[in-house]
Amino acid sequence: VILNRVRSKRFPGTLCGVINQGTGKKYQCQFTYTCDGHKEVIAEPRAFARVGKVARAVLDGKAPRITDGATHYHTTAVSPNWSKVFTRTAKI
Numbered sequence: 001v002i003l004n005r006v007r008s009k010r011f012p013g014t015l016c017g018v019i020n021q022g023t024g025k026k027y028q029c030q031f032t033y034t035c036d037g038h039k040e041v042i043a044e045p046r047a048f049a050r051v052g053k054v055a056r057a058v059l060d061g062k063a064p065r066i067t068d069g070a071t072h073y074h075t076t077a078v079s080p081n082w083s084k085v086f087t088r089t090a091k092i
Contacts, residue, residue, distance in 0.1 A: 004071045066090050
């Protein structure tokens with residue numbers, strides 16, 4: 001989703017720009033962890049290392065594109081209004 005946003009003219013054109021968009025405004029950012037006020041702590045080092053490898057594979061173009069260009073996502077615990085506007089492309 002982040003890379004799809006970088007490719008879209010509706011979002012910033014860099015990874016950091018997309019990830020940090022809205023940061024500084026509590027709960028008005030694109031990714032909650034950047035504006036929830038909690039200190040960033042790696043509680044699961046093995047999971048963090050694994051996710052780092054996945055991110056590297058995606059950035060290197062070695063991972064399949066499974067989102068079909070999606071620029072939005074959400075947890076199944078919520079149902080944002082915009083989720084009714086977009087077509088679901090994947091459920092992970």
